[in-house]
Every structure is written in structure tokens, then in C-alpha cells.
Amino acid sequence: MTRILITSALPYINGVKHLGNLVGSQLPADVFARFCRARGLETLALCATDEHGSTTELAAAEAGQDVAAFCAVQHAQQRATGDAFGLSWDYFGRSSSPQNHELTQHFARQLWKNGFLDVRTSRQVYSNADKRFLPDRYVIGTCPHCGYDRARGDQCENCTRVLDPVDLISPRSAISGSSDIEIRDSTHLFLKQSEFVPRLREWIASHEGDWPVLVTSIANKWLDEGLHDRGITRDVEWGVPVPDDIADGALKGKVFYVWFDAPIEYIGCSMEWAASRDTPDAWKSWWFGDAAKDVTYYQFMGKDNIPFHTVGFPVTLMGAGEPWKFVDRLKGFNYINYEGGKFSTSQKRGVFMDAALEILPADYWRYYLMANAPESSDSNFTWDHFAGVINKDLADVLGNFVNRVTRFCVSRFDGKVPAGGTYGDEEQALIAELDQRVSACAGCFEALEFRKALAELRAIWVAGNEYLTRAAPWTAIKTDPARAAVGVRMGLNLVHLFGHLAWPVIPESARRIHAAIQPAPDIIPWPKEAMAGFLEQLTPGQPIHPPEVLFSKIAEEQIAEWKLRFGGS
RNA sequence: GGCAGCGUAGCUCAGCGGUAGAGCAGGGGAAUCAUAAUCCCUUGGUCGGGGGUUCAAAUCCCUCCGCUGCUACCA
Numbered sequence: 001m002t003r004i005l006i007t008s009a010l011p012y013i014n015g016v017k018h019l020g021n022l023v024g025s026q027l028p029a030d031v032f033a034r035f036c037r038a039r040g041l042e043t044l045a046l047c048a049t050d051e052h053g054s055t056t057e058l059a060a061a062e063a064g065q066d067v068a069a070f071c072a073v074q075h076a077q078q079r080a081t082g083d084a085f086g087l088s089w090d091y092f093g094r095s096s097s098p099q100n101h102e103l104t105q106h107f108a109r110q111l112w113k114n115g116f117l118d119v120r121t122s123r124q125v126y127s128n129a130d131k132r133f134l135p136d137r138y139v140i141g142t143c144p145h146c147g148y149d150r151a152r153g154d155q156c157e158n159c160t161r162v163l164d165p166v167d168l169i170s171p172r173s174a175i176s177g178s179s180d181i182e183i184r185d186s187t188h189l190f191l192k193q194s195e196f197v198p199r200l201r202e203w204i205a206s207h208e209g210d211w212p213v214l215v216t217s218i219a220n221k222w223l224d225e226g227l228h229d230r231g232i233t234r235d236v237e238w239g240v241p242v243p244d245d246i247a248d249g250a251l252k253g254k255v256f257y258v259w260f261d262a263p264i265e266y267i268g269c270s271m272e273w274a275a276s277r278d279t280p281d282a283w284k285s286w287w288f289g290d291a292a293k294d295v296t297y298y299q300f301m302g303k304d305n306i307p308f309h310t311v312g313f314p315v316t317l318m319g320a321g322e323p324w325k326f327v328d329r330l331k332g333f334n335y336i337n338y339e340g341g342k343f344s345t346s347q348k349r350g351v352f353m354d355a356a357l358e359i360l361p362a363d364y365w366r367y368y369l370m371a372n373a374p375e376s377s378d379s380n381f382t383w384d385h386f387a388g389v390i391n392k393d394l395a396d397v398l399g400n401f402v403n404r405v406t407r408f409c410v411s412r413f414d415g416k417v418p419a420g421g422t423y424g425d426e427e428q429a430l431i432a433e434l435d436q437r438v439s440a441c442a443g444c445f446e447a448l449e450f451r452k453a454l455a456e457l458r459a460i461w462v463a464g465n466e467y468l469t470r471a472a473p474w475t476a477i478k479t480d481p482a483r484a485a486v487g488v489r490m491g492l493n494l495v496h497l498f499g500h501l502a503w504p505v506i507p508e509s510a511r512r513i514h515a516a517i518q519p520a521p522d523i524i525p526w527p528k529e530a531m532a533g534f535l536e537q538l539t540p541g542q543p544i545h546p547p548e549v550l551f552s553k554i555a556e557e558q559i560a561e562w563k564l565r566f567g568g569s
Numbered sequence: 570g571g572c573a574g575c576g577u578a579g580c581u582c583a584g585c586g587g588u589a590g591a592g593c594a595g596g597g598g599a600a601u602c603a604u605a606a607u608c609c610c611u612u613g614g615u616c617g618g619g620g621g622u623u624c625a626a627a628u629c630c631c632u633c634c635g636c637u638g639c640u641a642c643c644a
Contacts, residue, residue: 012644055643124642136642154642165642188642217573218639225572231642258644303574307641334574335638376582377575378637385581388593396606404603411602451582455592462608469608474601488602549604 002296004036004043005286005325007266009301009309010050010095013074014059016081018352019381020343023369024302024333028450030087031370032298034504035445038526044286047082048093048269049075052239053258054135058175060238067238071096081353085362086507091273095261099275100268104240104261108189108232110320112246116192117232119247124186124235125153125165129178133186133235134165138175141168187250189242190229191260196315197227204310207330212375214303215332219310227311232260263313267324289323298329298448306332331448334374338381339567351381351566359562363506364390364551370505371454383563387554394509398461398498399550405468405491406516406546412477418489419540421482427490427535430467434460434531438501442526445504457501464494492517492544493535500524509550516547 008029011017017026026047033045051071060070071094079092094100111117125134139153144167152174153165165171172179204219233242239255270283285291299309309330317324336343343350356365368389372379409415423431437460444453471487499514503524514520517538527534 014644050644053644058643122642138643155640214574221572221639222641225640228641234642257642259642262644303638304644307639308644311641337637372581380581382580385593389581392593395604400603400606402603404606406603408602455583458592465607466609468602469600472600472602474603477602491602551604553604553606 002041002294003286004041005295005297006033006043006045007299008047009305010048010262010265011078013049013051013056013071015074015345016077016352016354018343018345018350019356019365019369020336020350022353023336023373025300026082026087027366027369028331028333028373029300031450031504032445032448034088034507035526037523038504040525044270045089046091046093046266046269046273047089048095048265049078050258050262051094051096052255052261054234054236057236057238084357085353086366091269091276093265093269093272095265095268097268097272099271100261100265101240103268103271104256104264105243107264107316107320108246108256109243110322111191111316114319114321116195116319118190118192118229119187119250120190121185121187123166123183125171126182126184127173127176127178128180128182129176130173134173134175134181136165138173139165139168139171140174141171144169186235188231188233189247189251191232191315192229193227193311193315194229196318197223199318200311200314203314211330212332214334215306215310215330218303218306222307222311230312232257259308259312260316263308264316287325292325295325296328297325298331299327300331301333303332303334329448334378336374336379336381340380349567361508363509364394367394367506370450373450375449375451383559387559390551391553393458394551395553397458397465401461401464402495402498402513402516402547402550405488405495406544408474409488409492409544410546413485413488415543417492417538417540417542417544418485421486423486423490423536426467426470427486430463431531431535433463437463438527438531441501454505457505460501461498464498489538489540490535493538496538497527497534500527512547512550516545518542
């Protein structure tokens with residue numbers, strides 16, 4: 001039996017994430033994790049906050065908090081919001097954990113020992129007013145090429161040329177605005193990525209076809225353009241310290257670059273998970289050596305993260321010279337736009353996770369986002385489209401099906417699964433269709449094709465409505481009660497089925513649907529047997545319980561209100 | 570500038586060498602169990618423009634136009 005390891009790109013600690021962040025990483029990872037658990041596979045789903053770096057320091061300063069305290073608060077908030085969204089990680093860790101500190105230093109020592117780290121000195125901009133080195137983009141000045149006076153040190157927004165901050169004319173700090181800055185030499189560790197190009201090429205080529213084109217093309221582009229060695233240390237305070245035994249303490253006081261330690265936290269997080277269960281070594285069989293041979297490892301991320309997972313992190317693992325587990329299936333997503341523009345954290349444009357849950361239950365968002373996941377290209381969120389999908393798919397097609405069957409059962413069959421009659425041609429045809437569709441749906445989930453999986457799920461709900469219309473128990477009951485009993489019994493079995501199939505995507509609603517028939521287990525399993533058996537398992541006479549309205553419809557006035565509140569077109 | 574992706578019915582998208590598809594929206598009808606929810610039928614596209622390869626192209630090649638993303642010390 002294969003075990004399933006799942007990680008989603010780590011959300012940065014800097015505030016609540018918007019739906020665009022969610023749809024490309026944590027949400028599909030959760031849907032897939034639930035699907036795997038529903039199939040009875042041993043599954044470990046991990047995520048964590050990515051906490052280090054200068055951006056965190058500045059955000060904490062802005063919030064008037066100590067960095068560690070700021071991160072603790074933000075981490076707790078992200079975990080709470082994720083829980084509320086139904087994100088069922090086995091563990092939600094922190095890149096600042098002791099485990100990750102230790103592991104990051106371990107990888108650095110291995111790389112150093114194996115000769116893949118260079119000590120190099122480079123010129124960095126230092127701000128006397130801010131008492132810190134400035135990242136390139138935090139240096140502002142006049143562009144030497146076009147004369148634009150607010151060019152950033154990494155790139156001029158006006159002429160789009162890539163810049164070096166030391167070339168800016170009259171440079172100043174973007175943090176304080178002070179022009180009291182100077183160029184200082186600073187020593188850093190560089191990871192010799194260029195030595196790994198052949199191995200990376202071979203590894204990436206081995207995944208052509210099972211990774212999305214988006215992923216392999218981005219990865220190959222980096223290799224084709226010539227992989228630069230990469231600085232993996234920074235002159236900031238909030239991070240994993242470089243140990244003194246590397247380069248004879250030449251890097252004293254410096255920390256590792258966030259992009260070095262963040263992916264390592266995938267492993268660190270599993271150590272946190274193991275520690276939390278008092279089985280401190282349990283993480284190892286998921287990651288290391290022959291013990292992890294039966295593990296299939298899935299990563300989920302937005303396209304901005306792809307280079308770091310196809311190049312940066314693999315180099316760390318290769319260079320360590322130890323038998324670490326590499327990703328098997330890497331699922332990358334495009335972006336989702338908001339009402340024709342970008343979701344933007346800095347401009348507070350779009351819908352953020354906490355605000356989303358204030359106005360509607362998590363399942364509405366989960367369904368919509370997965371049904372419209374930006375898999376082949378960027379997708380668009382608009383309030384009108386969102387409301388249309390929720391009202392039609394969830395309220396009308398699924399919710400109303402459950403409602404009409406269960407209520408009819410109450411009014412004409414005393415609220416009990418009716419006995420009498422046997423399945424005939426109509427039922428056999430439905431069973432044949434569902435056998436095909438349920439396995440197609442599972443196949444789409446396995447292939448990480450979420451849009452198609454949800455389209456199939458919806459088609460299954462539609463098949464239920466079609467059947468009910470043909471069976472028409474409300475008509476049959478006048479002349480042929482046994483025939484009506486068959487229709488309702490099948491209808492109730494379908495409700496039971498829908499409660500199972502929907503659980504990975506809309507867990508809370510699936511639980512309520514399941515509860516209409518009987519209490520739901522914690523993990524609602526994906527059907528193992530053929531539909532013929534699955535759709536005949538309810539016991540005649542067992543009571544059913546029509547749920548309250550499963551999905552209330554979104555009204556025009558609400559859409560108007562939300563467009564105003566969140567800023568629409 | 571370079572690289573990549575996309576451009577298919579009003580909208581959101583699938584198809585990626587063999588007589589144009591789905592969902593929504595629009596039109597007509599059936600049914601009345603149900604959150605006026607469902608079901609059936611149906612209108613609608615010279616598949617961004619042009620050129621080429623092929624018996625055959627939305628599907629392969631070239632070119633042009635448009636949109637988007639990435640471009641490496643913010644993550």
C-alpha cells in the first residue's frame with residue numbers, strides 16, 4: 001500500500017491570505033488529502049507558516065511588535081482561519097520551529113562539507129538611519145537608464161530594466177526615506193547551483209508528462225538561461241543563524257535566506273508533527289532512505305513558487321548527499337483574478353480568507369474555487385459568476401435534490417426508507433452511468449485535475465435529478481406504490497452516495513447530507529464497491545432526517561452589497 | 570527586451586489530426602416531490618487574423634495582432 005505525503009506551499013506570515021493564495025496551494029492540497037484519506041490511504045498532509053525574512057521584520061515593526069510575538073499572533077490567526085476553511089492538515093507548523101532551525105543548519109553543514117557552498121563578498125546597500133542592510137527593492141532612486149526618479153533597486157518600473165541598487169542615482173531607503181546610506185561589503189554563502197544543472201535536467205525530464213506543462217516549462221527556462229549560484233544568507237536578524245562551524249565563523253550574525261529554510265520546513269514540519277504525537281522518529285519513514293520507498297510525495301503551489309521547488313530545493317536535497325525523498329507529483333496553479341484585476345495583498349484588493357468566511361460558509365468557497373481552479377490558465381473571480389455557480393450547482397442541483405427526496409419520503413413514507421419493489425431497468429441504467437462517472441471522477445482526482453473532477457461530481461448530481469424525474473414517485477404512488485417505493489429508496493441511496501462523494505470538496509455539507517440518512521464517520525469513505533451494491537445498502541424501515549436548507553441562495557442584494565464592500569467592477 | 574502560457578458559442582471553459590463540445594445565460598415544452606428548485610427539446614461559433622504542411626487542421630509549422638505571467642536578494 002502506498003503512503004501519500006502532501007505539502008502545500010507555505011503561506012507567508014505577513015497577514016491573512018486571499019482566495020488567490022488559497023486556491024493554488026492549501027485548498028487543492030486539502031481536497032486531495034481528504035480524497036486520499038477517503039480512499040483509505042495512509043496520508044500525511046503538512047503545511048506551515050513561512051516566517052523569516054526582512055519583510056516579516058518590517059511588518060512587525062509596522063505593527064509595533066517584536067518579531068517573534070508578531071509571528072506567534074499571525075501564525076495562530078492563519079491556523080484558525082485555515083481550520084475554519086476546513087483545511088485538515090495533519091500538522092500546521094512554523095518555519096521558525098526549533099526542528100526547522102536544526103534541520104536547516106544540518107543541510108547547510110552537509111552542503112558545506114560536500115563543497116557546494118562558496119563564501120563570497122558582495123556589495124550591499126546599508127542604511128545608517130535604519131541601521132540595516134536594505135534588500136534591493138527597498139532602495140529607491142533615479143533610474144540610470146530612463147531617469148525615472150522612483151525606480152526600485154531591483155528593477156525600474158518605468159523602463160522595466162533590471163537594475164543593481166548600487167547604480168541608482170541619489171539612492172534612498174524605502175523604509176525611512178533617508179538618503180544616509182552607503183555601500184558596504186558583506187560576506188555571504190552561495191549555493192553552487194550551477195553544478196547541478198545536468199542532474200536537474202535529468203530529473204525534470206523524467207517528469208515531463210506527469211507534471212503540468214506550466215511546471216516543466218518554467219523549470220526548463222531557468223536551466224536554459226543558465227543557473228546562477230545563489231546567495232543563501234542574508235544580513236537580517238530574524239531567521240535561522242548560520243552556525244559558527246561553517247566557514248570558520250565568517251558568517252557570524254547572519255541568517256539563512258528564507259527561500260533556503262522555507263522548503264526545508266516541509267521536513268521540519270513533519271518533525272514537529274512527530275514530536276506532537278510523542279513519536280519523535282515517526283517523520284523519518286516519510287522522508288528518508290528505503291523506509292520512504294512506498295511514499296508518493298505531492299506538492300501544491302502557485303506558479304510563482306515553481307522555480308524554488310523545481311530548482312532551489314532539489315539542489316539542497318541533492319547537495320546534501322543523503323537519501324532524501326524528492327517530490328513525485330508537482331501540481332502548479334496559475335492565478336485567479338478578481339473582477340478583472342489582480343488579487344493584491346498590499347493593495348487589499350479582493351476577498352481575503354477571514355472576510356470570505358464572514359459572509360458565507362467555507363464550503364461555498366471551496367466548491368467555487370475548485371470548480372474554477374486556474375489549472376490551464378489564469379481564471380477570473382466575479383461576484384456574478386460566483387453567485388451563479390453557487391445558486392445553480394450547490395443550491396439547485398445538489399441541495400434541492402437532497403431536499404426533495406427526503407421531504408417526499410417524510411410526507412409519503414413516514415420518514416423511513418421504503419420497502420417493497422426491486423430495482424428495474426431504470427435503476428440499472430442509472431447504476432451503469434454512475435459506475436462510469438464515479439470512477440471517472442476518482443480518476444480526475446488522482447490525476448489532480450480538479451476542474452474536471454468537480455464537473456464529473458456535478459454530472460453525478462444531475463444524473464440523480466434525471467433519475468428522479470423519470471422514476472417520478474409522486475406520480476407512481478397513485479397507481480403503483482411499490483414502484484414509488486423503489487424510486488424513493490434509490491433517491492435516498494443517492495443522497496447517501498452524494499454525502500460520500502462530496503466530502504473531499506465540501507466536507508461540512510457532505511457531513512450534513514450524510515446525516516440526513518445516518519450519522520457520518522469522521523472520514524467519509526469514497527465508495528469502494530460497485531454502485532449496484534452501494535446503492536442498495538440502506539435498510540428499509542430505517543428513519544431519515546431531512547436537513548435544514550443545505551445551501552441558501554445568494555440574492556441580488558447581497559451581490560450588490562459585496563461588490564461595494566470588496567470593491568468590484 | 571527575453572521566455573512561457575493563453576486567445577473556441579453572450580459568459581466560464583473542454584477538445585489538441587478525422588463531419589465543432591459542456592455548464593451557465595437566452596427561447597420553447599413537461600412535471601408539480603422540492604430552496605419557483607427539476608427534467609426534456611432548442612437558438613447560438615467560418616475555433617484571434619493571414620500563410621503553409623496534409624486526403625483531412627480548432628488540433629502540426631510560420632507569421633502578425635491581442636491578453637496574461639515570469640525575468641532570479643519582497644516572498
